[in-house]
Amino acid sequence: MAGTRRFPIGLLCTWGVTRLALLLFVYKVWTFPGPDVTSDVSVIYHGWYETLRTGTFPHQDVTWQYPPAAALAILSPALLPFVDYTHAFYDIVFLADLAVLCLLQFAGLRPGKTLRGAWVWTIGVALLGPTVYARYDVMVTAVAVAAVLAGTRHPRMMGALAGFGALLKVWPALLLAGAVKRRAWFSAAATAGGLALLFALTMPGAFSFLTFQRDRGTEVESLGSMVFHVARHFGWEGRVMLNYGSVEFLGPYVDWVSWAAVFLSVIAFGWLLLWRLSVRRMTAQGVADAAFVAVLMFTITSRVISPQYMVWLVGLAAVSLCFHGSRMVLPGGLVLASCLATVLEFPVYFGDVVTSTPLGITLLFVRNGLLVAAALIAARELWRGTVSRPAPTVPPQATRTQETLTPS
Template sequence: MKTTGSGRSLVWLLGTWGVTRLLLLLFVFKVYVFPGPDVTSDVSVIYQGWYEVLRTGTFPLDDVTWQYPPAAALAILSPALLPFLGYAQAFFVLAFVADLAAFALLLYAGLRPGKSLRGTWVWVVGVPLLGPTVYARYDVMVTAVAIAAVLAGTRHPRVMGALVGFGAMLKVWPMLILVAVRRRGVWAWAVGTVAAVAALFAVAMPGPFAFLTFQRDRGTEVESLGSLVFHVARHHGWSGQVLLNYGSVEFVGPGVQAVSTAALLLTGMTFGWLLMWRLTATRFEAATVADAAFVAVLMFTVTSRVISPQYMVWLIGLAAVSVCFRGSRMGTPAVLVLLASFVTVLEFPIWFSHVVQSDPLGITLLALRNGLLVLATVLAARALWRATVPREEPAPVPGQPARANETSVSP
């Protein structure tokens, strides 16, 4: 009976993945038009523009929208692997391949002892909830690398370190996977890979680290947690504007710098909490590395000045790899991330115009999505702390008998 049940589960998994991914491809190839603004224009205009510059052997030094580590150039240049397709079409196919790779990794892991297919289901269901945006950004490629890194950790620490380092050079955040890693070899391989990739690009192409300045100068994006202040303030006489700034739609005007600074302070507090947790945690189980990585990325996403829709791909991927372990405590936060992903596709792209206008529908969607992420973060951090940090037993009061002897009766 177990074999039959497992076989049926696999059939449903494969069928659901196939149907949902076919729909995503039909949307990005515009066989069917998805509601809202065209999310594929980032590939056909921005990415292809970067591609034309990168293929000359230099980074887009004069383009403030280039805000990525140097290895991101490989993702942007990757459509050259399919020269028989146009740039955008090749990119969509490669994003699909990255999605397939992540699915295959989670499926393989889920069938191993001590693992579960819950993580595979999270990925299968979560990715299409974001709509065609997921294939129109290179974040799905980065997430596939991160998933591979976490799953490699228990048996192949060197591979894990190399993948974490490479992922960090694609988009920084995979370095957070190391937050609960105790093996020095993993850290050494991660740092070594970062150094090697950085040195390679520094020698081969001018300006690999210009992105640091561009990222520093960003403001408060209209979908971030802090943006809710200005969405409400616009109804009470706030004199600022919503502008396309540094490649995203941001608030510009009085008080924006203060809110952006507050977001940076919250991010600093997040780092402090993670450091305190790491110093006090003593119980490490098979799921701890994955759970801690999920918590860390949740924290940094929620406190960021920018919460773009594609950031949800990171959370779906780490939620999937986390609950892939049977001992994971992240079941409820993973469900909340899936709910937040569904609300995300409603606020972008379907009703993004309402978000930009700060009307009641737009504010409600943002408050709901960000509220779900905050709740997921609090519950995930609480579960991680309780699972790994030992509770301190109260010291006995001098002169009083131990609790175990209180019920005894002397003859």
């Protein structure tokens, strides 16, 4: 038993086989159903790379919608100069994937922890298919997982990683939702502020992404898009187009739905603020659960839910499930189920999604419904675990006394 605990051969073999399959798909040795998911790397990322290496951001390209530290991810294939850009990018993502596994395995082997989180990561990423290796989100998730695992024991480290992650892709700022030490917030602010200033002073166009994010519409896979997928069958006159780097709905009432998504994000923020002010007890598990819930809530209320967003949720669910007795077992399971629905809606049946066929609409309803259910259940469990008063425990002696006094 001790050897199995220290050397999880089954986990490592499963991870190795599934990751080899992902590499074979992105290397195009095998063909994955649906549209080619690798063009973002070979065309878009590579084009950004050529611009970034000159010392400036692609600020005239509306598809550049990332904070300045994203440049480091796009430039990272330069670490492997003996490999062409595309394959070097996949190799870097593979190493980031391996880093997450190592972090979760190390955490899972500690007292009070379990390897369940490492299994969630292994299975979840595999279910999402090759898209995860053709985006830089695994790199960001690796930083986020390290930040949450640092948690209450190393608040400065957690804050620094969260601040760095926020400049990679914004959402890691939500990891601080459950931070209990001011040192974590100060560290995050110092790291993010210092890096932002450095990029602003040294590379033109560092914050052009803010304007492009503001002008985005309702993406065809988002929760709000469900309105238009159904409305198209009842005469809605809008259309689907590639807009600001994603496939979005354009036409009547789209702005209304986009603003409704912003309003829901404000509601989600309000709930998180109420929860934070109501917290009675906070543990390392609570910090992990809070990060998972915060990112999950802002994902479902976003105007865009791209397939790679699921990587964030899988990583944070995995950290929460590293703890014995985690309250996030059901939400984590729903996230895994939504990963399977996600790979079906993109890339396998993405043509049906774009044309709003019954199959495409069904897949989106299933995927988004699972995410909404996961968010609601996770929020309830977070509240119960950190805010609700625990049920009073009756001492054994008092129980025996009560049984003695109870007439038969």
